[in-house]
Amino acid sequence: MALLEGCRHSLEISVPTDEVESETSRVLADVQKRAKLPGFRPGKVPASLIRQQFAGDIRQKVLESLVPKHLQKQFEAENLNVVGRPDISDVHFHEGEPLRFKAEFEVVPTVELGEYQGVEVPYSDPAVTDADVEQRLTELREKKAQYVNIDPRPIEKGDFAVVGLESISGVEGKPVKEDEMVLEIGGADTFPEFTENLTGLTPGDEKDFDVTYPADYAAERFAGKTVSFHAVVKGIRRKDLPELNDEFAQDLGDYRNTDELRDAIRKSIFAQRQYEAQQNAKNKIVDKLVEMHEFPVPEVFVERQINNRLEQSVRAMQEQGIDPRKMNLDWNEIAKNQRDKAMREVKASMLLSRIAEREAIHATRDEVDREVERHARQSREPVAAVHMRFEKDGTLGRIASHIQTDKTLNFLFEHARKTTEGD
Numbered sequence: 450m451a452l453l454e455g456c457r458h459s460l461e462i463s464v465p466t467d468e469v470e471s472e473t474s475r476v477l478a479d480v481q482k483r484a485k486l487p488g489f490r491p492g493k494v495p496a497s498l499i500r501q502q503f504a505g506d507i508r509q510k511v512l513e514s515l516v517p518k519h520l521q522k523q524f525e526a527e528n529l530n531v532v533g534r535p536d537i538s539d540v541h542f543h544e545g546e547p548l549r550f551k552a553e554f555e556v557v558p559t560v561e562l563g564e565y566q567g568v569e570v571p572y573s574d575p576a577v578t579d580a581d582v583e584q585r586l587t588e589l590r591e592k593k594a595q596y597v598n599i600d601p602r603p604i605e606k607g608d609f610a611v612v613g614l615e616s617i618s619g620v621e622g623k624p625v626k627e628d629e630m631v632l633e634i635g636g637a638d639t640f641p642e643f644t645e646n647l648t649g650l651t652p653g654d655e656k657d658f659d660v661t662y663p664a665d666y667a668a669e670r671f672a673g674k675t676v677s678f679h680a681v682v683k684g685i686r687r688k689d690l691p692e693l694n695d696e697f698a699q700d701l702g703d704y705r706n707t708d709e710l711r712d713a714i715r716k717s718i719f720a721q722r723q724y725e726a727q728q729n730a731k732n733k734i735v736d737k738l739v740e741m742h743e744f745p746v747p748e749v750f751v752e753r754q755i756n757n758r759l760e761q762s763v764r765a766m767q768e769q770g771i772d773p774r775k776m777n778l779d780w781n782e783i784a785k786n787q788r789d790k791a792m793r794e795v796k797a798s799m800l801l802s803r804i805a806e807r808e809a810i811h812a813t814r815d816e817v818d819r820e821v822e823r824h825a826r827q828s829r830e831p832v833a834a835v836h837m838r839f840e841k842d843g844t845l846g847r848i849a850s851h852i853q854t855d856k857t858l859n860f861l862f863e864h865a866r867k868t869t870e871g872d
Contacts, residue, residue, distance in 0.1 A: 455745035456555045458529075461539075462519050464548040469515065476510045508542065520552055530557040533749035555747040560803040565861065568737050572730040572867040575722035577715050585714045586693060589701065596631070596686040601652040604685060606635035610647050611684040617657065619676035629683060650682045669771045731858045734865055735797045746795050754791035755784050798854075805857045812852035820848050 452458055480503050500507065516537060524531050535554035542548050596609055604610050610632050616625035635644050646658040657679050664673040691697050698710035759780065766773050805811065818836075825835040839845040 453553065456558050456747045457553060458556060459551060459553045460520075460523055461549070461551050462523060464515050464519055466545065466547050469511070469542075469546075469548045472511050472514055473507065476507050476514070480507060480510075512540070512542065512548075515548055516550060531555070532557055532747050555749055557747060557799075558744050560742065560744050560799055562800075562803055562807060563741055565738055565800075565804055566864040567866050568734050568861065569866045569868055570730045570733050570737070570862075571869065572726065572865075573869045575719065575726050577718045577722070581718055582711050582714050585718060586711070590690045590693065590697075593691045593697070593700075594688045595691075597689055599685050599687055602685065603649050603651050604634055604647055604682065606644070606648065608634045609686040609688060610634055610650075610682060611686060612647065613681040613683055615679050617677040617679055619659075619674050621670050625676070625678075631686070647680065647682065652682050652684050655679065655681045667769055669769070727862060730865070730867070731862050734861050735801070735858070736793075738800050738861075739793055739796050742796070742800055744796070744799075746792060746799070750795045750799075751788065751791050754795050755787050758787045758791060759784060801854055801857045804861070805853050808857070808860060810853060810856050810860060812849040812856070816852050817845065817849050820852065821845070 477500065520535060523529075531554050533555050535552040537550055537552055539549070539551040541550065612627075612630050612632060614625065614627045614630050632639050632643055632647065634648060640660055640662075642658060642660040646656055650656060657677065659675050659677050661675045662671040662673065666672040691700075693707060695706040698704040698707045701710060702713075704710045704713065762783075763773050766776075821836050821839060822832050824839075825832040828835065836845070839848070
C-alpha cells in the first residue's frame with residue numbers, strides 16, 4: 450500500500466488468472482441461461498455466440514464481482530478502516546491474464562492523543578443580581594398583562610392602537626392584509642413610521658402612508674422595500690399589568706409568595722447562564738484540543754460536513770420564509786467558505802470520539818431509552834413505535850453518539866483547569 454497524501458492511499462491488486470477464468474465461466478453460464486437470441490431456444494445459445502454478443506455485459510459483471518471482493522479482502526488483510534467509495538483505475542482485463550487494477554481510497558487515521566486533561570480555560574460561575582430578577586418579574590407581568598379597550602380619543606404615545614392594515618403597493622406577491630393588528634405607539638418594536646402616522650388619529654379615521662423596511666429585515670419580501678399602507682383605526686387599548694403580590698406568584702405555579710417566586714427565578718436565571726457559560730468553556734476546550742493535535746482528515750468527512758452546513762443554512766432560510774431557489778447564490782463559493790469550519794468540526798468530532806474510546810465513555814441503554822421516551826411524548830406516539838422507527842432510520846445511533854459527545858465534553862470540562870480573568 451502506498452500513501453498518496455493525507456488520508457489517501459493506493460493499492461495495486463492482481464487477481465489470479467484461474468479465478469478470473471472461473472468467474473468469467475460462471476457469469477457466462479448465467480447469461481447463457483437468460484439470453485434470448487433469434488433462432489435459439491432460451492438457454493441453448495452457444496457459449497461462443499454469448500461471448501461475442503454479450504462481451505461488454507460479461508466483462509462488467511466479472512469486474513463487479515471480483516473488484517469489490519478482492520478490495521475488501523486486502524482491506525481486511527491490512528486492517529484498513531476505509532471511508533467513502535474507492536476510485537478504481539488502470540484496469541487490465543484480458544483473456545488468459547490476471548486481472549489487475551489500482552484503487553485509491555481514504556482511511557480513517559489513527560489519532561494519537563496528547564494531553565487532554567487539565568486544559569486551561571477561563572471560567573467562573575455567573576452572577577445573578579437583584580436587577581436581573583426584577584427584570585424577569587417584569588417580563589412575567591408583561592406576559593400576564595390584559596389589554597382593556599378605552600373610550601375613543603386621539604391616539605397617544607404608549608397607547609396600543611388596534612388597526613386594520615392593508616398594503617397598497619411595494620410588496621411582491623400576496624398583499625398584506627390584517628383585520629386587527631395591535632401596535633404599541635412609540636414602542637421599541639414599532640417602526641417609527643407607524644408611530645408618526647397613527648399618533649393623533651381617532652377610532653374610525655383612515656390614512657395612507659409609507660413604511661421603509663431595513664435591508665436586513667427578516668422577511669425577505671419586505672427587506673429594503675418601501676411599502677405603502679392603508680390603515681383604519683379600529684380602537685385604542687391600554688395595557689394593565691397584574692399587581693406583583695402573593696396571588697400573582699401563586700397563579701404562576703407552586704409558590705406560596707413572591708419571595709419563593711423570586712428565589713425560583715434567581716435559580717432559573719443562574720442555571721441558564723451557567724449552562725451557557727459552560728458551553729462556551731467547552732467550545733474553547735475543544736478549540737484548544739484541535740490546535741494541540743495535528744492529524745489528517747478524510748476528505749469525504751469534510752465534504753459531508755460541508756453539505757450538512759449547507760442543508761442547515763437552507764432550512765434556516767426556509768424557516769424565515771425565504772426561498773433559496775429565488776436567491777442568486779453561488780453555492781460553490783458558499784461551500785468553499787464553509788470548508789475551514791467544516792474541517793475544524795470534523796477534527797473536533799474525531800478527537801472527542803478518540804477521547805471517549807480512551808476513557809470508556811459511552812451512552813447507556815437507559816440514557817438512550819430516556820431520550821426516545823422524550824421524543825415519543827413530544828410526538829404523542831407509543832414508545833415502542835418510535836424506538837422501532839429510530840432503529841430503522843439510524844436515529845437511535847445518532848442519539849447514542851450525541852449522548853456520548855455530551856458526556857465526553859462534560860468529562861473534559863470537569864478535568865479542565867478553570868481560570869478567572871485575573872489569574
